[in-house]
Amino acid sequence: SYELTQPPSVSVSPGQTASITCSGNNLGDKYTHWYQQKPGQSPVLVIYQDNRRPSGIPERISGSNSGNAATLTISGTQAVDEAVYYCQAWDSLTAVFGGGTKLTVL
C-alpha cells in the first residue's frame, strides 16, 4: 500500500521559516493536501492541490510538490502555527495520510 512519510517533529523560532516534508513514491505525480490540527480540535485544510490556499488561510503558509516529496512552508512562523500537520494524497481510490509532524514554535 502507498505510504506518506513525515518527520515526527520540527522546531522553529518565532519569525523564522518552518519547512515540513512529506515523502512518497512519485508523490509529485499526485496532488498533495495539508491539514493543521491543534489539540482537541478537528483538522483544518491549509493547502490543497500542492500549493493552493483555502480562503482564510494566511499567505505565509505555502506548499510545493515535486519528485518524491511535497513541502509545507510557513514563513514568519507565529505561536498560533504550533500544531500537528498532516499531508494527504490519493493513491488510486484510497486516501492516504502521512503520520503527522508536530511543529513546535520555540
Place this chain on the structure above:
Amino acid sequence: QVQLVESGGGVVRPGGSLRLSCAASGFTFGYYAMHWVRQAPGKGPEWLAFIRYDGSDKYYAASVKGRFTISRDDSKNTLYLQMNSLRSDDTAVYFCSKDRSRNRLAFDLWGQGTMVAVSA
C-alpha cells in the same frame, strides 16, 4: 453557518453495530462528495469511506470494506456510516468531511467528531 455535525457515537460491544449520522448545513450538500475519516487516540487521521456527490460511486479503506457502508440522503442533508462487526481497533473519533469537489480531492470541512468505543 457552514458546518457538519456528527452524532450516533457511543460504547458498543465487539461484534456490535452502530450508525453514525452527519448533518450538513450552510452549503449545498448535494453538490459535493463526502467522506468519513477516523482518528484513534494519539494517532493521525485514517480515511474510511467516500461517496460521490450523486451517490454513484462509493469507495472504502481496506480496513473497513465489507463491514462499513456509507450512504447519503440529500433530501435531509445528511451523511451516514453504518458500522457492523465492530472490533476493538475501530475505537476512535469519527469525523465526516466535505470534499472540495464532486469527486475526490481534499477535505475542506470537518465536523467536530463523534467518539466510538468498542469494548467488552
